[in-house]
Amino acid sequence: MALNYLANIGRFIPELLACVTMLGLILIEATYGERDKDKKILSAASDLGLVMVLGSLIVQFNDTPTAIFSNAVVIDPFSTFMKIIMTLGTLGAVYLNGQSRDVHQGVKAEYNILALGVLVGAMLLASANNMLILYIGIEILSILSYVMASLNKIDDRSSEAGLKYVLYGGVSAGIMLFGISHIFGVLGTIQFTGMGALLQSLSDSQVAIIIPSFLLFFAGIGYKIACVPFHMWSPDVYEGSPLPVTTFFAIVPKLAGMALIVRISFVFFSHDGLLSQSWLGLLVIVSALTMTVGNVSALKQKSIKRMLAYSSISHAGFMLAGAVVVDSVGVRAIAFYGVTYLFMTLAAFYIVSFVQDKYGNDHFERFNGLMYRYPLMAVLMCLVMFSLAGVPPLAGFVAKFNILSALIGHGNYTLAIVAGLNSVVSLYYYLKIVRLMVFKDAESNEKIEGFGFVNQGIIAALSLPILVLGIFWNQIFQVVDKAVLFIQ
C-alpha cells in the first residue's frame, strides 16, 4: 500500500511542486525585507516555481489516464489540459502583480503564495474523483480566495469584497456539503467511479431525493463559476479586489469549476434518463440565464473592471453551454474556449491594469484616444475586444463557433440562438471601449509608466494567440482533441 502511494506520487508532481513553491516562498519571504529588489527576487522565485509546474504538466499531458491515491484523484489529459491553462493564468496574474501598483505596497509575497495555494485547490478540483477531494479542493480554493480579495487591507472596498466573498462562499459551501451528504446517503459511496451506473439503478423514491440533492450540490459549483443565480457576489468582489486579484479570479477558479462541471456531467450523466435530462435541463437554463444576465448587466457599467466582471460571467455561460452537450465535441469546445478565454482575459486585464495604475481609477474616459498615444496597445485592446465579442477571424469567434456547432449538432437550436443573440448584445459594450480608444481624442499626453517596452511586448505576446488561434485553429485542435480523452 505504502509503495503504491509512493508510485502514485510520481503522477502528483505538479501539485507537489506548487506546494513546495508555496512553502519555499513563505521561507524566503521571512528572510527578505520590503525593498524593491527583494520583491523582485520573490516574484522571480514564484515565476520559476510556476514554470516548473507548467513543465511537469506538459510532460504529463501525453500519459495514459490513471486514477491515483485509491481512486481519489484522476490524472487524465483533460484535467492536465485544464491545469495547464490554469497554471498559465496564474503565471500571468503573478507577473501582473509584480508590475501593477494596485496591490497594497506593504504586501510582499502574499499574493504569490495565496495564488499558488488557490492553484493547488483548483488542480485538485480538476482532478477530483470523489466527493471528498472535490470538497477539499473547493475549500482550499475558496478560503485562500477570501484572503486574496481583501489583500488591500487598508482599502475599504477590498475588505468589503473579502467579506462578501466569505459570506457567500461559506453559505454556498454549506449548501453544497448538505447536498453531498444526501448523495452519499442515497448512493452509499463518495467515489465518482461507478456512480453513473448506480444513478441508473435508483428507485423512484431515491430519484426524488437525489434530484434536489444535486441541485444543492450544483449551488456550490455554480457559485465558483459565478453563474446566475449564484453570481451576485462576483461583480462586487471583482470590482473591490485589486486588479491582479480580479484577473486571477476571472481565470483560475472559473476554469476549475468548469472542469469540474464537465467531469460531473460526463461521469454521472452521460446515460440517458430522467436524472440526466434534469441535470442537462438545469445546465441549459443556467447557461442561458448566465449569458443573458451577464451581458445585459454589463451594458450600463461605468467601470471597465466591473464591465469585464459581468462579461466574464457571460463567458462562463457560454462555456456552460458546451457542457450541455455531453460528448467530445462539447468538451473540445469548452477546452478551446478555456484557452482563448485565458489569453483574452489576461491581455484585457493587463492593459486595463496599467491604465488604472496611472490614473487611480478605471473609468471609461481613461481610455479616450489611447490609439493616438499608444497605438500598439490600442490595436491589441481592439483585437481583444472584438475577440471577446466573437468577431472573426479571431480566436473568440472560433471558440463561440465551436460552442454553437456543439449545440446545433445536438439539435439544441434554442440555446444556440440565445448564445448568438448574446454575442450581439456583448458587441455593444465591447465596442464602447473601442470607440473611446479610437474615435475620441486623447485627454492628455502623459506617459503611462506601465506601458514600458517589456510590458508592451508581453501584452503583444498574450494577444498573438488571439489572432493565430483564430486562423490556424486546426493545429491547436489536435492538442485539444487529446485532452478530450476521459476516464469514464
Next chain:
Amino acid sequence: MFGANLLNWILWLPFVGVIAILCIPKGKENVIRWTALISTLVTMVFCAVLYCKFDRSLGGMQSQFEIIAPWIPSFNINYFLSVDGISALMIILTGMLFVICIGCSWKIEKMVKGYFALFLFLEFTVMGVFMSLDFFLFYVFWEVMLLPMFFLIGIWGGENREYAAVKFFLYTFFGSILMLVGIVGLYYMSAEVPSIGAHTFDILDLSGGKFSDMTVNLFGSEWNFSHVFFWAMFIGFAIKVPVFPFHTWLPHAHVQAPTAVSVILAGVLLKMGTYGFLRIAYPIFPQAANHFADWIAVLGLINVIYGALCAMAQTDLKRLVAYSSVSHMGFVMLGFAAMTTAGMNGAVLQMFNHGTSAAMMFLMVGVVYERSHHRWIVKPDGSLGFGGLYQQMPKYAIVFIISMFASLGLPGLSGFISEALIFIGIYKAYTTITVLALFGLLIGAAYLLWMFKRMFFGEVNEDCKSYSDMNTRELVYMAPLCILVILFGIWPAPLLDFMRASVGNLVTLLGNY
C-alpha cells in the same frame, strides 16, 4: 499567365498593399497614396484579365480559376475560391470602384496611413466574399468586412459618425449571427442528405435544393427545414441589401461616412446582400425561394416605393441619394421574385448598374461637399443650400446630369436596361406589383429632378460663388463611370453575355421547384 492563381492574385494583392502601407513611415503621405493607388490598379488589371479569360459559355463555376486547399480539416473547411458569371461581374465592379475611390480619397488628410490601409483591407475582404465557395470562409470574409467599415465610418465620418458606425456594426452583426446559426445548421444537416452524405460547408455541394424535404425540431415543434433556414439566411442578407424594415442603418451610415466609403457602401457592399441571395439563399433553398416569392416581391415593392418617398422628403443631399439606393435595390428584389430569365438577368444587371450609378451620385455629392462643407438642398432655416450651380460649375453640372439620369433610368443610360428587363420579367407573375413599382420610377424621377432644379437652376447662391469647377483629378475618376453608364445603356451585351449562362443555371434550378 496567372491562370490558375488569378483569384489568389486578385484577393491577396490588396492585402499586400495593406502590409506595404503599414511599413511606410509616417509623414510620407504621398508615398502611401501612390502605394494604395498602384495596388488597386494592379488588382484592377487582374480583374481585366479575369474578364478576358472568362469563358462565357459556362454556367457553373469555372474550373480554370478554381483554387482549393484544406484549411480546417477537422471541420471539413476549405480555402475554396472560384467564380461564375455573377461573382466575376461583382469582382470586376469591385476592382473598378476601389481604384476610383482611391482617386476620390486623395485629399484625405487625417491619418492617411490608417485610412488607406483600412481601405485596401476592405477591398481584400469584399473580394473574399465574392470568391469564396466555402460557407465558413464566406462567413469569415463577410464578418471581417465589418471591421474596416466600422473604423472608416467612425474615424473619418461626419459629426454623428460614432452612432452611425455602431449602428451599422450591430445591425450587420445581428444578421450575421442568424446566418451563422443557419450555416452550422446546414453543416450538420448536410450529412443527413443522401446526395451529400458528409458534413460540409461547400456551397456547391449544399446547393441544388437538397434540403427540400427535411424537417427540423425548433422550440419544441417540427418545422420545414428549408423554410426556417431560408429566413435565417434571408434576414442576414436582407440587412445588408437593405430590405425594408432592416434598412434603418443605411441612411445614417451613408450620411456619416466619408465619400469614398459611401461609394463602396452603395456600390459594392449592398451588392453583397443580393449576391448572398443569388449564391446562397436561392440555390440552397430553391423550394423555399419559390414558396416565399410573393413575400419577396412585396418587400421589393415596399423598398421601391418607400425608399423613393423617403428620398423625396429629404433635405440632405446625401440622405436623398442613400434612400434612392434603398429604392433601387428594391428593383433587384423584384427581379429576384420574378424568377424568370429576364427578371433575373435584369436583377443582376441592376446590381452592376446601381453599382456604377449610385457610385457616381455619391461621388458627385462628395465633389460639391468638398467645396461647400454642407449638403443641404434646403437648409434648416428654409433657404436653399445650393443654387445656380449650373452657371457656377458647368462641367460638374454635365457630369451630374449623366449620373442623375443614369440613376433615374433614362433610356439610353444603363439603369434603363436593367429596370426594363426586371419589369418584363416580373410583369406576368405580379402585374399589380409591376404597375405599382412603375410609380416608384415616377417618384424617382420626381425627387431627382426636383433636387436638380433646386440645386442647379436659378440665381447663383452667394455661398456658391466661390466654388471652383471640377478639377482634372475629379474628372479623371468620373470619366470611366460616365463612359460605362452610357456604353452599357446603349450596348449592354458585354454584361449580359457575361452572366447569361450562370443566371440561366440559377433560373433553371429555381424553375424545378
